[in-house]
Amino acid sequence: MTVxxxxxxxxxxxxxxxxxxxxxxxxxxxxxxxxxxxxGPLSAMDLLVxxxxxxxxxxxxxxxxxxxxxxxxxxGHSAIGLYTAMALAGYFPVEELLTFDSAGSRLQGHPDMTRxxxxxxxxxxxxxxxxxxxxxxxxxxLRGLGFHTWVMxxxxxxxxxxxxxxxxxxxxxxxxxxxxxxxxxxMQQYGWPLRAGEVHRGDRRDxxxxxxxxxxxxxxxxxxxxxxxxxFDQIIAAxxxxxxxxxxxxxxxxxxxxxxxxxxxxxxxxxxxxxxAATADEVASARAENDGAAS
Amino acid sequence: MSAAQRDVWADTLIExxxxxxxxxxxxxxxxxxxxxxxxxxxxxxxFLQMGIAEQGMVGTAVGLASLGFVPWVSxxxxxxxxxxxxxxxxxxxxxxxxxxxxxxxxxxxLGLAGKTHLDVQDLAIMRAMPGMTVLVPADATECAAMVxxxxxxxxPVYLRLGREAGPDVVGPDYRFEPGxxxxxxxxxxxxxxxxxxQTGRTLAAAELLAGKGIAAGVLHVPSLKPVDEAAIAxxxxxxxxxxxxxxxxxxGGLGGLVAEIVTSNEPRxxxxxxxxxxxxxxxxxxxxxxxxxxxxxxxxxxxxxxxxRA
Numbered sequence: 001m002t003v004x005x006x007x008x009x010x011x012x013x014x015x016x017x018x019x020x021x022x023x024x025x026x027x028x029x030x031x032x033x034x035x036x037x038x039x040g041p042l043s044a045m046d047l048l049v050x051x052x053x054x055x056x057x058x059x060x061x062x063x064x065x066x067x068x069x070x071x072x073x074x075x076g077h078s079a080i081g082l083y084t085a086m087a088l089a090g091y092f093p094v095e096e097l098l099t100f101d102s103a104g105s106r107l108q109g110h111p112d113m114t115r116x117x118x119x120x121x122x123x124x125x126x127x128x129x130x131x132x133x134x135x136x137x138x139x140x141x142l143r144g145l146g147f148h149t150w151v152m153x154x155x156x157x158x159x160x161x162x163x164x165x166x167x168x169x170x171x172x173x174x175x176x177x178x179x180x181x182x183x184x185x186x187m188q189q190y191g192w193p194l195r196a197g198e199v200h201r202g203d204r205r206d207x208x209x210x211x212x213x214x215x216x217x218x219x220x221x222x223x224x225x226x227x228x229x230x231x232f233d234q235i236i237a238a239x240x241x242x243x244x245x246x247x248x249x250x251x252x253x254x255x256x257x258x259x260x261x262x263x264x265x266x267x268x269x270x271x272x273x274x275x276x277a278a279t280a281d282e283v284a285s286a287r288a289e290n291d292g293a294a295s
Numbered sequence: 296m297s298a299a300q301r302d303v304w305a306d307t308l309i310e311x312x313x314x315x316x317x318x319x320x321x322x323x324x325x326x327x328x329x330x331x332x333x334x335x336x337x338x339x340x341x342f343l344q345m346g347i348a349e350q351g352m353v354g355t356a357v358g359l360a361s362l363g364f365v366p367w368v369s370x371x372x373x374x375x376x377x378x379x380x381x382x383x384x385x386x387x388x389x390x391x392x393x394x395x396x397x398x399x400x401x402x403x404x405l406g407l408a409g410k411t412h413l414d415v416q417d418l419a420i421m422r423a424m425p426g427m428t429v430l431v432p433a434d435a436t437e438c439a440a441m442v443x444x445x446x447x448x449x450x451p452v453y454l455r456l457g458r459e460a461g462p463d464v465v466g467p468d469y470r471f472e473p474g475x476x477x478x479x480x481x482x483x484x485x486x487x488x489x490x491x492x493q494t495g496r497t498l499a500a501a502e503l504l505a506g507k508g509i510a511a512g513v514l515h516v517p518s519l520k521p522v523d524e525a526a527i528a529x530x531x532x533x534x535x536x537x538x539x540x541x542x543x544x545x546x547g548g549l550g551g552l553v554a555e556i557v558t559s560n561e562p563r564x565x566x567x568x569x570x571x572x573x574x575x576x577x578x579x580x581x582x583x584x585x586x587x588x589x590x591x592x593x594x595x596x597x598x599x600x601x602x603x604r605a
Binding site: 070112113114120121122123124125127128129130131132133134135136137138139140142143145149161162165166168169172 | 319343345346348350351352353354355356357358359360361362363364366381382384385386389390391
């Protein structure tokens with residue numbers, strides 16, 4: 001972890017600012033749509049911004065570039081988070097985010113690759129994106145292509161059996177060119193109630209509360225990196241480690257601890273924000289918080 | 296007799312793989328049954344074992360297809376159209392991925408596997424899926440033609456493959472065209488419409504009916520989707536009575552398709568022969584075909600009864 005000396009500029013101040021703006025855009029888009037998920041997009045925003053602006057080799061103005069890194073948002077319900085990161089990276093105008101979920105929009109409620117150039121997969125039904133990513137990484141190897149495939153999963157999504165089917169296959173084929181990033185925000189839609197005396201990060205049990213995910217992943221032959229998913233130094237370093245490991249034939253899992261609803265006082269850690277549109281007043285409060293943080 | 300479709304499928308892929316370097320076969324650990332083991336021996340580097348994990352296999356095929364490969368996924372029908380149906384729906388059909396589904400062990404004739412493995416709902420499920428081509432070959436010649444067409448044509452294809460050998464139906468110079476229906480017998484008293492290997496038994500039923508002085512025409516529908524609706528409507532309009540027969544549930548398969556078309560055009564009574572709304576059981580193939588009214592004799596009996604009713 002980097003510790004900045006007093007008075008020194010914030011590390012990755014540019015990314016911090018972009019992510020802060022992105023989080024407000026998420027609230028604005030859900031407010032315009034009157035629907036959408038908020039908690040997951042906010043927990044994943046730093047990861048998504050780091051991926052699109054630092055880690056991945058992509059060309060926003062040439063979305064079909066054959067050698068681009070592939071990205072699959074397996075937790076497709078965080079679509080507005082992905083669209084926001086893509087807009088901020090230059091794939092399309094930021095103003096288009098306000099069309100989210102509206103009739104005819106390219107920004108569907110869940111990512112639809114047939115609508116929006118730059119999406120490498122359609123996702124929404126959980127557990128499927130990692131398998132598509134395995135196919136991309138395996139195909140890259142068969143074709144001798146050097147791109148890296150990145151798949152973002154939710155911690156709740158790890159409950160889907162298909163995830164573990166593909167975890168096993170990726171290791172069997174030695175797909176070092178595949179990395180999964182688990183947005184470990186500690187909350188799922190409803191989850192399991194806490195047992196008496198139990199303390200978790202939210203008012204429900206953490207999806208990983210009973211199981212340390214490092215063990216099953218390592219047991220299946222994966223490399224596991226645990227990071228703070230809101231620390232750009234750690235995110236970027238983990239990404240570089242994962243990419244550099246492509247030749248080892250060992251796939252990488254980045255377990256990124258995050259806060260659901262990260263960014264605003266009223267959304268952080270609140271399960272009600274899993275799927276809920278922001279009101280105009282809440283957007284105004286969020287904007288005020290952002291202005292305060294930026295000044 | 297025509298070779299078993301699972302063998303024809305594997306043999307045709309081996310032939311195509313010599314020139315189509317993008318062709319891959321993905322197996323969910325049933326290679327000795329589905330005959331993809333033949334492909335594995337011929338092209339070990341293009342045979343991808345995915346383990347006993349059909350959902351992951353389908354998704355992986357989508358990723359491979361995104362790089363220009365032509366992946367054929369192979370398993371028992373039931374595991375592709377039931378267990379992995381959500382993957383076929385979202386990852387394959389909704390994206391138009393160039394994934395080919397080789398569904399071996401279709402219909403009733405499953406070698407004593409019983410109700411857990413019998414899948415006679417597959418056509419209803421796959422037909423209701425936007426963007427999916429649904430093919431049901433009658434015999435070896437048609438099966439090979441469909442494998443060639445599917446491999447060469449972009450987009451999702453579901454190919455229903457029988458386990459057992461059956462009679463030849465189409466001629467050696469047969470050319471497959473998606474949607475085209477095939478008139479395999481003329482007859483003015485009624486029209487029998489069938490698909491898959493049931494067409495061979497339906498032709499035999501028509502022969503039995505001819506012996507009783509009933510002239511039954513037979514229309515073979517090799518492609519349930521797309522399908523030439525006008526041709527079916529026209530053929531049905533030319534007779535007083537239509538009977539569909541299929542190795543599939545009477546709900547939603549060929550019978551449903553024909554009823555939809557006929558009632559939307561010039562209505563005719565349509566009797567649907569197939570598996571009633573019930574689960575199957577372990578039994579010899581011949582017993583199962585008889586039990587569900589699909590042998591030539593049983594089809595002919597049912598037609599006679601229906602005609603008496605009319």
